[in-house]
Structure formats: C-alpha cells, structure tokens
Amino acid sequence: MPSLTAAHILPIAMLFGSNIFMTFAWYGHLSYKSTAIWLAILAGWMIALPEYMLAVPGNRIGSGVYSAAELKTMQEVITLIVFAGFSVLWLKEALTWSHAVGFALITAGAFFIFNAKG
Numbered sequence: 001m002p003s004l005t006a007a008h009i010l011p012i013a014m015l016f017g018s019n020i021f022m023t024f025a026w027y028g029h030l031s032y033k034s035t036a037i038w039l040a041i042l043a044g045w046m047i048a049l050p051e052y053m054l055a056v057p058g059n060r061i062g063s064g065v066y067s068a069a070e071l072k073t074m075q076e077v078i079t080l081i082v083f084a085g086f087s088v089l090w091l092k093e094a095l096t097w098s099h100a101v102g103f104a105l106i107t108a109g110a111f112f113i114f115n116a117k118g
Contacts, residue, residue, distance in 0.1 A: 007065045014058030015075055019082040021051035027083075030091060073113040080106060 025047035029040035062071050080103050087093045 005065070007061060011058045011062030011066070011071070012074060012078070014054045014061070015071075015078050016082065018051045018054035018058060019075075019078050020086075021047050021054065023079075023082050023086045024090075025051060027086065028090065069113055073110045077107060077110050 025044040028047070029035065029043065032040070059071055062074075066074070084095055084099070084103070088095060
C-alpha cells in the first residue's frame with residue numbers, strides 16, 4: 001500500500017469542505033421556501049465563494065497525485081456522502097433502500113476508476 005502524504009489527504013479534506021458549502025448553497029434554501037427566490041440565489045452565491053476557495057486549490061493540489069478522473073470520482077462520492085447526511089440531518093428526509101442501491105452502484109464505479117489498469 002502506498003504511503004499517504006499531505007498531497008493525498010489534503011485534497012480529500014478540502015473537497016469534503018467544499019461539498020458541505022455547495023450542498024448548503026444548492027439545497028439549504030429548501031428549508032426556507034417562503035423566502036424570496038432572489039434572496040435564496042444571493043445567499044447561494046455567497047455560500048458558493050468559500051466552496052470555490054476550497055475546491056479549486058483542492059483539485060490543484062490533488063492533481064499532483066491523482067488523475068483528473070480520480071479527482072472527479074472522489075468529488076462524486078464525497079458529494080453523495082455529504083448529501084446523504086445533509087438530507088437526513090437538515091432536510092429531515094429519510095434515505096431508502098433505493099438510495100442505498102444507487103449510491104452503491106456509484107461507489108462500484110469509483111472502485112473501477114481507482115483500480116482499473118489501462
């Protein structure tokens with residue numbers, strides 16, 4: 001097993017952070033449906049700035065040790081993890097067996113991205 005360095009771990013941490021911000025930017029307003037849409041858009045843009053401040057350098061740092069396909073795959077898996085937690089904790093929506101199956105299939109795809117040789 002290869003040794004993990006800061007260049008391996010930092011991008012993952014930054015992508016988790018960026019996903020938390022982006023999930024709130026995209027879906028947080030659903031708990032405030034009576035708020036004017038222009039205010040939801042403005043709040044979303046304000047939340048998206050710190051998201052970009054984590055995602056862009058996270059991908060830049062990560063590109064030193066991961067391929068673009070690996071970074072994108074990590075992003076998708078992290079997005080599902082963050083969104084699942086957000087959906088249950090913030091939106092109070094239950095996850096179902098069909099969600100679990102769909103997430104498992106995406107995770108299987110991630111396995112192939114990281115383990116395929118050629």
